[in-house]
Amino acid sequence: MSKHHNKGVLLEIRDLKIDGYADETWVPIIKGVDLTLRRGEVLGLIGESGAGKSTIGAAAMGYARDGTRISEGSIEFDGMELTTATSAEKRALRGSRIAYVAQSAAASFNPAHKLIDQHTEAPLHYRIKKRMEAQEDAMELYERLRLPNPTEIGFRYPHQVSGGQLQRAMTAMAMSCRPDLIIFDEPTTALDVTTQIEVLAAIRDIVDQFDTAAIYITHDLAVVAQMTDTIKVLLKGEEVQHASTEKMLDAPEEEYTKSLWAVRSFKRPQKSRPEDDSKPVISVQGIDAAYTGGAKVLDDVSFDIYPGMTVAVVGESGSGKSTAARVITGLLPPMKGEILCRGEALPPRYQDRTRDQLRQAQMIYQMADTALNPKSRISDIIGRPAQFYSGLKGQGLKQRVDELLDLIELDPAKFYNRFPPELSGGQKQRIGIARALAAEPEFIICDEVTSALDQLVAEGILKLLDRLQQELGLAYMFITHDLATVRSIADEVVVMQNGKVVEQGAKEEMFTPPHHPYTDLLLSSVPEMDPNWLTTLLEERGVDNIGEAASV
Amino acid sequence: MSMFVIGYYAALITASCIAAYFQNRKAFMLLFSLTLVSFVLGIVGGVPALRGVTVFAGILALAAGTSYAFREFLIQVCSPAIAKELRTAPLTAAFGMFVIFTYAIAGIFAPWIAPFGQSEVIASAFEPPNEDMLLGADQLGRDMFSRIVYGARNSVGLALVATVLAFVIGALAGLYSAVKGGWMDQLSGRVADVIMSVPSLIFALLILSIFGTKLWVIVLVVAIIYSPRVFRLTRAVAGNVVVMDYVEAARLRGEGDWHLIRKEILPNSTAPLIAEFGLEFCFVFLLIAGLSFLGLGIQPPTADWGSMVRENATLISFGDITPLIPAAAIALLTVAVNFVVDWMLFRSSGLKEQ
Incomplete structure (x- = not known):
């Protein structure tokens, strides 16, 4: 708050209330939030999903999304009241004085136009610059954002550019009219840790250079600590705490804030492989795999998973983690190598496996929304595997479903007859776990199970998985790109890059140097709570090779 | 004044x-x-x-x-879940439902509602309306009103059977293609292309003149003509559902194709299919009416709206509206069904009123 204290107020939101339309009535989603933003100040909005972060972000542009309405309060942007402004007045602000950077750049760019044409659209529309001038300015911004080939990259189409580069191009686009305020709505959530750093550094530099005010919306505390001057914590549409970043990190006052900070503390003791010569539950041996007609996605991948152990498979997107899971389940028959289950070779195609072999390996998916049939009752979703594998019927089946619901800490009486769309993200993920457990497997593949969830909810899921492992002796293959998760739950780690296993071993070993350079890169890219982490890291790595470091 | x-x-x-x-x-x-x-x-x-x-x-x-009263009536009669949906229905949809309801009653209770039999000659040809005959007599002296009521049973019933059959064939083929993929998908896709490449009316006329105008031939021909459209829609909708993780989970569980179709895919693709059903019903109905008009549909003396238009067509030149009455009956039903379908399409498209 200090360094911008004497600057003019740019955005002032007073007692903002926003309603959302649900079940034919208006329910409040934002219940009176105040916000003051000075020129050049960066404010972080954090909270769980459904806390109303994005809604406030949109409201700062005077925009109420479909199905919502601003019911009360005032939004004053540079002396102009946005709640009463006509849509023409607000339209004149957007793009030129207030810009927005969305979470998924890939979904926000129009795939049919070149980047630079989309970039110059706003300056041309507002007649701020001539086309050639705007293009030159775009190239300059690309250079400042450290995009490779700044003079050429703008003439590509969005699909010809990587995700991190696209996100930076979008930030450049938001800058095209030199706005006073930029709203960043989870700009790095969909990116890998290594890519995230490039984008974070770029955003921070450009906001600094042009003295732009920004609202940074995210659920990742470590990220927000790097980027912002002040932090506002939201819970269910209400403000919990507002303080400067240092104060917030060092001495959080409210109970809820403390709980957010404590999330990453969950850790459980590491287990080691069983001493006797028991066979691994799943043993992947020299697998090569490719999708039809494509290049090799997996190249000589081997690892073992012993009973009761958690093996984390980490790597960036495109490194072949999920493909390895598809090979194990039999969805993608390998070109070479085999999968052993307790020493016996499994047929490569799932169609050829026996019911018992299928039962052994269950899967929990990343997106609980698409992993549960929205038109089936919870009792059917969980009951079906139990009925299918164990032949339970009637009362016995009902009892088993109740038992499973108890196991995942959901009240059977309340959830038995409900449908998935009625549940929250965390509850859905628990149902996904129960469905896997219903088959009574020995081995479960967890594919990014926590990455779509908020930190508090994610921690609940991790604790649940850990408890189930202890009670039922399950083995997990834990696919993730989040090393914090690995640190808390894994026993062994397999690091993958470009379809190859670059390093594997027990967790303690993996987290202590010396590392393989790629492991090192992954590890050092995980944001830490320290507000100076990014600065220090960039100094260590040198400004120029943050992006290229990923392709060692 | x-x-x-x-x-x-x-x-x-x-x-x-x-x-x-x-x-x-x-x-x-x-x-x-x-x-x-x-x-x-x-x-x-x-x-x-x-x-x-x-x-x-x-x-x-x-x-x-x-329409307003009928919607209120339906809301009162139906279960809470359906009633909630019905509340969102616009008046046009309620009107459509009312018309469909009336036609259904007329069709089901035709023998009790109609004062005369459908082939009973009771007056001289083209007699104007009087106390006995609400709408006058047709070209053979049969009661027009009774024939309209019986026509509801024959024309609508036939169209309904044909549409249902088209849906059973098309939807099953579409779902199986989506689940199986590969050669099965290719084969049914190409068969559908071949059927669709022949103009539907010509195809129907050809088959009917070869095999004669028996009822089951009409039903079968019409069903086959319309099944490729259903197939293509179902294939597209199911194609989006098949890639979902829950279908993959069911596959990995070892479920058979039939379970996948019945439990996982079909419940998630019903909305567009129901909307399509209403639309197809109109087309089928019009095709059958058209065939009857051309003399290759339902054969006399069975009352049918399409052939009734043709039989009385001469009256048009005398400025009489009698031949237009069955035509109006067809038009009203088509409009009514489309009203209901529009509402369903609106719902299934996921657009909600602000």
């Missing part, structure tokens, strides 16, 4: 004033522009034109009233 004209304008202007007073802008604009239009209409067309407008407005109001 007659009392009617004075009353007409007085009523319109009073209504406009009331609307203006209560600040109901839309109603005011509607009423007052109607008043202005009526001035012109009254000068050009005289009293009959104004009477026409009054009757039309009266019919519209009656239809709206009926």
